Amino acid sequence: MKAFTTLDGVVAPMDRANVDTDMIIPKQFLKSIKRSGFGPNLFDELRYLDEGQPGQDCSGRPLNPDFPLNFPRYAGASVLLARENFGCGSSREHAPWALEDYGFRCVIAPSFADIFFNNCFKNGVLPIVLPADVVDGLFKAVYDNEGYRLVVDLAEQKIRRPDGSEIGFEVDAFRKHCLLNGLDDIGLTLQDADAIAEFEQQWQKKSPWLFRAHSA
Amino acid sequence: MAGKTLYDKLWDAHLVKERDDGTALIYIDRQLVHEVTSPQAFEGLRLAGRKPWRTTANIATPDHNVPTVYAERSAGVAGIKDEVSRIQVKTLDDNCEEFGITEFSINDERQGIVHVVGPEQGATLPGMTVVCGDSHTATHGALGALAHGIGTSEVEHVLATQCLIQKKSKNMLVRVDGQLGKGVTAKDVVLAVIGKIGTAGGTGYAIEFGGEVIRKLSMEGRMTICNMAIEAGARVGMVAVDQTTLDYVKGRPFAPNEAEWEQAVAYWNTLHSDSDAVFDSVVELNGAEIQPQVTWGTSPEMVLPVGSTVPSPEDFADAASRSACERALSYMGLKAGQAITDIKLDRVFIGSCTNSRIEDLREAAAVVKGRKVAASLKEALVVPGSGLVKKQAEAEGLDRIFLEAGLQWREPGCSMCLAMNADKLGAGEHCASTSNRNFEGRQGFGGRTHLVSPAMAAAAAVTGHFVDVRELI
Numbered sequence: 133m134k135a136f137t138t139l140d141g142v143v144a145p146m147d148r149a150n151v152d153t154d155m156i157i158p159k160q161f162l163k164s165i166k167r168s169g170f171g172p173n174l175f176d177e178l179r180y181l182d183e184g185q186p187g188q189d190c191s192g193r194p195l196n197p198d199f200p201l202n203f204p205r206y207a208g209a210s211v212l213l214a215r216e217n218f219g220c221g222s223s224r225e226h227a228p229w230a231l232e233d234y235g236f237r238c239v240i241a242p243s244f245a246d247i248f249f250n251n252c253f254k255n256g257v258l259p260i261v262l263p264a265d266v267v268d269g270l271f272k273a274v275y276d277n278e279g280y281r282l283v284v285d286l287a288e289q290k291i292r293r294p295d296g297s298e299i300g301f302e303v304d305a306f307r308k309h310c311l312l313n314g315l316d317d318i319g320l321t322l323q324d325a326d327a328i329a330e331f332e333q334q335w336q337k338k339s340p341w342l343f344r345a346h347s348a
Numbered sequence: 349m350a351g352k353t354l355y356d357k358l359w360d361a362h363l364v365k366e367r368d369d370g371t372a373l374i375y376i377d378r379q380l381v382h383e384v385t386s387p388q389a390f391e392g393l394r395l396a397g398r399k400p401w402r403t404t405a406n407i408a409t410p411d412h413n414v415p416t417v418y419a420e421r422s423a424g425v426a427g428i429k430d431e432v433s434r435i436q437v438k439t440l441d442d443n444c445e446e447f448g449i450t451e452f453s454i455n456d457e458r459q460g461i462v463h464v465v466g467p468e469q470g471a472t473l474p475g476m477t478v479v480c481g482d483s484h485t486a487t488h489g490a491l492g493a494l495a496h497g498i499g500t501s502e503v504e505h506v507l508a509t510q511c512l513i514q515k516k517s518k519n520m521l522v523r524v525d526g527q528l529g530k531g532v533t534a535k536d537v538v539l540a541v542i543g544k545i546g547t548a549g550g551t552g553y554a555i556e557f558g559g560e561v562i563r564k565l566s567m568e569g570r571m572t573i574c575n576m577a578i579e580a581g582a583r584v585g586m587v588a589v590d591q592t593t594l595d596y597v598k599g600r601p602f603a604p605n606e607a608e609w610e611q612a613v614a615y616w617n618t619l620h621s622d623s624d625a626v627f628d629s630v631v632e633l634n635g636a637e638i639q640p641q642v643t644w645g646t647s648p649e650m651v652l653p654v655g656s657t658v659p660s661p662e663d664f665a666d667a668a669s670r671s672a673c674e675r676a677l678s679y680m681g682l683k684a685g686q687a688i689t690d691i692k693l694d695r696v697f698i699g700s701c702t703n704s705r706i707e708d709l710r711e712a713a714a715v716v717k718g719r720k721v722a723a724s725l726k727e728a729l730v731v732p733g734s735g736l737v738k739k740q741a742e743a744e745g746l747d748r749i750f751l752e753a754g755l756q757w758r759e760p761g762c763s764m765c766l767a768m769n770a771d772k773l774g775a776g777e778h779c780a781s782t783s784n785r786n787f788e789g790r791q792g793f794g795g796r797t798h799l800v801s802p803a804m805a806a807a808a809a810v811t812g813h814f815v816d817v818r819e820l821i
């Protein structure tokens with residue numbers, strides 16, 4: 133997993149409540165054998181005017197001109213500003229995979245759906261909960277200022293506005309540690325590699341038949 | 349101090365480390381891999397530049413997406429017509445080759461449904477921890493193993509670390525005492541258990557199945573029971589090791605060799621709950637009271653003895669069950685009060701990791717022998733669980749019995765259990781199925797699944813509607 137320390141990025145608005153994971157990445161893309169490559173299909177049904185198919189080259193598809201992510205001013209955005217209950221619905225891990233693959237490393241919203249919130253941390257995406265009025269203020273700033281950027285400093289737990297003013301945010305200490313160090317569950321478990329290896333050695337002495345390479 | 353349950357023993361034996369947040373690192377002895385839930389896990393390994401921790405702990409076989417028609421199957425992977433399926437199966441082949449994982453590929457006679465192949469090869473053994481990216485992994489608990497299904501991220505986690513992060517479950521004992529009547533099988537027992545405790549009854553528990561009925565069951569019957577622990581809400585189902593277990597394991601390709609056998613048996617003989625072990629919950633059933641079961645609704649707990657009538661929403665006390673019953677009746681196209689034996693069938697499916705082993709096929713063949721499939725049926729499929737099951741059945745002439753009766757004899761795979769390949773129900777069609785899930789759309793969009801034992805499915809095939817199999821044997 134990519135570490136998350138500070139992020140200085142353009143902010144894109146996703147100005148609707150209850151964005152579900154099927155909206156984030158529609159079900160036909162779950163047939164994919166990959167975990168990467170979902171970026172072009174992020175928000176597929178909102179973003180394009182035709183119906184997307186897995187494996188298709190999206191570069192020639194008709195774009196929805198009214199969808200903000202298609203506006204040049206939000207090109208290259210890495211912070212997504214969203215509304216209440218972002219990420220509700222199915223538990224598909226493809227949703228954070230798609231956000232991350234598109235380039236979003238941080239989502240700011242007044243509230244998130246639980247499973248999605250957890251899945252974000254597993255995949256290097258920082259979800260930040262801010263009070264609804266603060267989020268409102270950020271939407272206004274994004275609309276009023278082309279190229280509006282925020283600096284998200286995870287170590288300091290602060291978001292810096294372009295005028296230098298700051299917004300503090302909460303994050304679970306353990307998850308913060310994992311994100312700062314780029315530790316996914318696997319990375320974390322591998323910190324115990326010595327303990328695993330030692331267990332394995334003892335176990336092999338007791339149950340050698342479990343460790344024979346089989347004759348397939 | 350109270351004794352330990354079987355689950356406690358298996359857990360303790362595999363505990364690498366307890367963590368401050370209440371979770372534990374559990375060592376995994378065996379991972380079974382199939383084409384649907386593994387591609388992202390392998391890709392994750394590649395992206396992170398990781399290698400499998402212990403390559404030989406993993407065994408793979410394609411099952412969910414493989415075609416079961418001989419003509420399509422005989423051309424191997426390249427012959428799979430559905431492109432998405434073909435790519436998934438091919439990807440499994442490629443990943444296994446790249447990472448050096450043993451795979452029984454599409455036309456290897458050892459290929460089959462992961463949960464049939466594992467025990468059959470002796471690749472899942474007593475005392476093991478077994479995982480697979482598939483919720484029916486509980487099947488392997490029949491051998492006295494700790495086995496459960498995991499998600500794709502966890503498949504990758506096990507590949508990379510040989511461990512899983514787990515929270516310990518509570519202990520539940522389901523004891524089935526007494527004697528089963530004629531024509532009543534392991535499938536009926538597990539359906540009756542689910543009917544009794546409900547699909548959430550086992551949530552948060554590891555279930556051990558015990559009692560006289562379970563002790564007398566063959567290994568295959570025990571697998572059928574553990575297979576459906578997940579349908580009772582439990583991720584884990586288990587049966588204690590006994591002589592039946594040892595006899596089953598002996599001589600299988602991956603089983604301990606002569607030199608290690610005694611040592612293994614000495615350990616395996618400790619794999620039962622201590623007599624003073626305390627369970628958090630105990631459920632008791634009397635085997636003599638269990639009748640052949642049929643599910644009438646869209647959840648495995650919506651199950652009744654074959655002689656019953658379809659319930660009415662008014663039969664349920666709480667509003668949620670009433671509305672669930674209403675929805676199920678409307679989806680299934682059934683009327684309250686209708687006799688279960690009046691339900692007409694369009695298709696019959698004998699197969700799946702619940703009931704596609706040799707004893708299941710023998711049971712079904714015994715019923716259809718000398719009879720003909722009802723003319724009103726569109727299709728009756730028999731899909732063996734593995735290439736070796738198929739070979740054995742053919743050696744015994746079961747294929748001839750099925751074919752002469754008008755059933756189709758297919759190549760091994762998951763087939764119509766989940767309808768990822770071409771074997772599916774049409775909308776509105778009723779199917780007597782030996783599989784494990786009767787959810788809406790499970791066997792095809794709009795399809796109506798009734799879960800039954802192989803003998804009951806066979807009886808339904810020759811009569812065109814449900815019938816108490818005891819009238820035919």
Ligand code: SF4
Nearest residue numbers: 484700701762765766
């Ligand atoms: S047979 Fe059905 S339940 Fe069993 S592994 Fe295959 S799809 Fe899953």
